[in-house]
Amino acid sequence: MLSLLWTDYLVFALLIGVVLLVLNTRNKAHLRRPWQTVFDNTVGMVSLSVLLMFLLLGLLDSTRLERPILLDSGQTSKQTEVLSVLDMILSPIRIGYEKTYSAPFAHTAYAKEIVLDNTGQKQWLYPRLRLGGAHLSNPNKDKAGDIAQKSLKGLGQGVLVWLALVSLVLFFSKDCSYRALSKGKKTLLFSLLGIFCIMAVLANLAPYYHILGTDKVGEDVLYQAVKSIRTGLVIGALTSIVMLPIAISLGLLAGFFRGWVDDLIQYIYTTLSSVPGVLLIAAAILMAQVYMTNNPELFTTVDDRADMRLLLLCLILGMTSWTGLCRLLRAETLKIREMDYVLAAQALGVSRLKILKRHVLPNVMHLVMITVVLDFSGLVLAEAVLSYINIGVDPSSYSWGNMINSSRLEMARDPVVWWSLSAAFIFMFSLVLAVNLFADVVRDAFDPRSHN
Amino acid sequence: MINYIIRRLLYVLPVLIGVNILTFVLFFVVNTPDDMARMQLGDKYVSQSAVDNWKQQRGYDLPLLWNEQAKGLQQVQQTIFFKKSIGLFVFDLGISDNGRDIVADISQRMWPSLAIAIPSLILGVLVNITFALLLIFYRGSYLEFVGVFTCVALMSISGLFYIIAGQYFVGKLLALTPISGYAPGMDAFKFIVLPVFIGVIGGLGSGVRWYRSLFLEEASKDYVRTAKAKGLSELQVLFKHVLKNALIPILTGIVVILPLLFMGSLITESFFGIPGLGSYTIDAIASQDFAIVRSMVFLGSFLYIIGLLLTDISYTLVDPRVRLN
Numbered sequence: 001m002l003s004l005l006w007t008d009y010l011v012f013a014l015l016i017g018v019v020l021l022v023l024n025t026r027n028k029a030h031l032r033r034p035w036q037t038v039f040d041n042t043v044g045m046v047s048l049s050v051l052l053m054f055l056l057l058g059l060l061d062s063t064r065l066e067r068p069i070l071l072d073s074g075q076t077s078k079q080t081e082v083l084s085v086l087d088m089i090l091s092p093i094r095i096g097y098e099k100t101y102s103a104p105f106a107h108t109a110y111a112k113e114i115v116l117d118n119t120g121q122k123q124w125l126y127p128r129l130r131l132g133g134a135h136l137s138n139p140n141k142d143k144a145g146d147i148a149q150k151s152l153k154g155l156g157q158g159v160l161v162w163l164a165l166v167s168l169v170l171f172f173s174k175d176c177s178y179r180a181l182s183k184g185k186k187t188l189l190f191s192l193l194g195i196f197c198i199m200a201v202l203a204n205l206a207p208y209y210h211i212l213g214t215d216k217v218g219e220d221v222l223y224q225a226v227k228s229i230r231t232g233l234v235i236g237a238l239t240s241i242v243m244l245p246i247a248i249s250l251g252l253l254a255g256f257f258r259g260w261v262d263d264l265i266q267y268i269y270t271t272l273s274s275v276p277g278v279l280l281i282a283a284a285i286l287m288a289q290v291y292m293t294n295n296p297e298l299f300t301t302v303d304d305r306a307d308m309r310l311l312l313l314c315l316i317l318g319m320t321s322w323t324g325l326c327r328l329l330r331a332e333t334l335k336i337r338e339m340d341y342v343l344a345a346q347a348l349g350v351s352r353l354k355i356l357k358r359h360v361l362p363n364v365m366h367l368v369m370i371t372v373v374l375d376f377s378g379l380v381l382a383e384a385v386l387s388y389i390n391i392g393v394d395p396s397s398y399s400w401g402n403m404i405n406s407s408r409l410e411m412a413r414d415p416v417v418w419w420s421l422s423a424a425f426i427f428m429f430s431l432v433l434a435v436n437l438f439a440d441v442v443r444d445a446f447d448p449r450s451h452n
Numbered sequence: 453m454i455n456y457i458i459r460r461l462l463y464v465l466p467v468l469i470g471v472n473i474l475t476f477v478l479f480f481v482v483n484t485p486d487d488m489a490r491m492q493l494g495d496k497y498v499s500q501s502a503v504d505n506w507k508q509q510r511g512y513d514l515p516l517l518w519n520e521q522a523k524g525l526q527q528v529q530q531t532i533f534f535k536k537s538i539g540l541f542v543f544d545l546g547i548s549d550n551g552r553d554i555v556a557d558i559s560q561r562m563w564p565s566l567a568i569a570i571p572s573l574i575l576g577v578l579v580n581i582t583f584a585l586l587l588i589f590y591r592g593s594y595l596e597f598v599g600v601f602t603c604v605a606l607m608s609i610s611g612l613f614y615i616i617a618g619q620y621f622v623g624k625l626l627a628l629t630p631i632s633g634y635a636p637g638m639d640a641f642k643f644i645v646l647p648v649f650i651g652v653i654g655g656l657g658s659g660v661r662w663y664r665s666l667f668l669e670e671a672s673k674d675y676v677r678t679a680k681a682k683g684l685s686e687l688q689v690l691f692k693h694v695l696k697n698a699l700i701p702i703l704t705g706i707v708v709i710l711p712l713l714f715m716g717s718l719i720t721e722s723f724f725g726i727p728g729l730g731s732y733t734i735d736a737i738a739s740q741d742f743a744i745v746r747s748m749v750f751l752g753s754f755l756y757i758i759g760l761l762l763t764d765i766s767y768t769l770v771d772p773r774v775r776l777n
């Protein structure tokens with residue numbers, strides 16, 4: 001049984017929209033050319049494949065299913081739980097919690113405890129973990145070998161899967177030869193090799209070790225970091241959906257009609273952008289909190305509440321971030337409306353709305369796309385900062401910002417608990433870096449100035 | 453010139469009114485003062501008299517826009533809008549929800565904010581311009597490619613990382629500076645070094661890229677080619693032509709953020725425990741002190757608009773081509 005939240009619906013709506021857009025682009029030569037340069041670019045293709053991997057994980061996490069809870073006795077209970085497909089795939093590390101901190105690949109806990117040994121004697125030692133290295137009888141000696149063996153096995157599996165994929169691709173390609181593949185496809189295949197190997201190694205190790213350790217309440221850090229991908233993507237993507245219609249319509253109207261329309265729209269965006277963004281978000285979130293505390297009946301489950309807050313955050317971020325694009329589009333429209341083809345259309349009596357739709361809009365779309373990709377990375381980073389000030393996503397939901405926020409005092413511990421922070425920063429870094437590199441390639445391909 | 457400035461000042465007024473109405477709607481219309489009082493006093497189990505008491509102490513017990521019980525002008529004056537919003541225009545920010553004078557707090561707390569913000573800005577601009585010029589100087593070489601990639605990588609790192617890593621390595625492991633804290637007067641120096649250093653590093657990626665794009669645009673112009681053709685060395689062209697002409701956008705880019713330096717940096721100040729306006733705002737958000745947040749929203753917008761105004765004026769001063777019409 002599918003059981004989706006509001007943001008899930010929007011994510012899938014967005015996905016369908018993007019697919020339609022891609023299908024639409026395929027038929028248009030003037031759009032295919034710049035995209036072709038993106039695909040031929042090595043950096044562009046590698047970052048795109050990393051992005052697609054993040055996207056896939058995010059989508060899996062957005063596909064939520066409702067199913068009966070499995071009891072320990074093997075029977076199913078009458079109560080149901082909602083799990084995403086990603087949760088099911090990650091079951092071993094989702095269920096394999098510990099008591100408290102444990103270092104990456106550790107087999108003993110972070111803190112000493114009093115443990116009763118076989119003879120009934122009390123001992124003060126580091127207890128063994130429930131999951132981490134529990135299958136080893138003599139971990140001090142066997143652990144390194146076991147990790148190496150499992151990693152190698154994973155590497156082998158990754159290469160095998162990749163080979164299968166390559167032969168499939170070759171089988172369906174025109175002349176069944178590797179050399180005939182385009183440069184873009186070759187780069188894509190090689191970055192997939194890397195991704196497959198990493199995934200397979202992780203899949204082999206994860207059921208036996210906490211690869212990135214566990215956090216204060218013993219939850220697997222890798223699980224948290226992977227679950228946070230969805231939040232990052234949702235914030236980046238949904239904010240764009242909120243912002244685009246406002247920015248595009250107002251920007252075009254202001255530039256095209258000028259006069260009092262222009263004055264009014266300029267006034268609106270100057271006013272909005274003069275309010276410091278963080279403070280506007282803080283004010284709006286504070287107000288939303290007041291509203292939620294006073295209307296608890298609207299939000300029945302913790303997930304509902306967290307989801308509403310995420311949606312609201314996207315709305316507010318969208319409301320504060322459309323001004324930049326709007327200003328850009330206004331300036332561009334001012335230029336385009338003086339172009340010969342627009343004047344010709346006016347002389348021929350084409351209605352103004354039709355001119356906007358047919359002649360102006362397609363000519364500013366590249367600006368829209370570049371801005372969306374550029375803003376995306378900024379939004380992912382902003383989420384962490386906002387969560388740190390407690391005006392970001394709900395504290396109960398997984399996000400890199402929440403991971404950083406909840407572990408900000410861990411660097412002061414002795415020994416240092418570095419893994420939660422590092423995991424959040426590394427995941428965030430790889431997503432943002434991929435987006436930034438991709439944005440650069442896209443901008444170079446679409447920016448008309450870069451061609452000369 | 454005076455005429456131009458006056459006209460621009462008059463344009464500021466409607467924007468400030470807009471901001472004022474926006475904050476009023478956000479803070480008093482979306483949720484009534486009753487809701488705020490309930491939330492502050494503890495959700496459901498609050499008696500109405502406690503709520504009324506809370507509202508009366510803070511002056512929220514008046515009607516929003518129109519007081520029917522009063523007479524004459526008082527009908528407008530004895531309202532939340534008049535008392536809480538109109539006062540902002542003359543910087544009568546009132547009293548915070550926990551009873552302190554906001555104006556006094558702000559004038560005391562803005563100095564630590566400036567002590568961090570001004571050195572960060574100056575050092576940051578100098579370092580960024582130096583690196584950007586280096587990248588331009590080595591244009592087309594392997595070094596440039598590495599430099600540009602490093603910029604993208606630096607940009608992709610969360611600002612929180614720079615702070616946490618800096619505090620850990622410089623403050624804790626090497627013990628070169630205190631991890632956090634602040635002292636007035638000259639003692640402040642040792643507390644300021646680390647935040648300023650981290651501020652410069654954190655802004656390096658995007659800053660160098662921004663200045664590089666400015667220089668690149670300037671370097672592709674005809675007069676640069678002419679200068680090279682007549683035999684000037686690369687360095688001479690870079691400093692005498694490219695840098696000099698790019699100074700206009702650099703200057704105006706700095707002028708626009710100058711007033712906002714007063715507001716301080718939210719994150720840096722709260723991490724380093726600096727008693728500036730940034731941490732003041734953060735504390736207000738955390739303790740849900742609506743009066744302070746409202747004042748800071750207005751102050752921030754006011755400073756931003758002043759920044760825009762200064763930019764326009766500096767444009768006309770620096771660049772004679774910009775006509776005053």
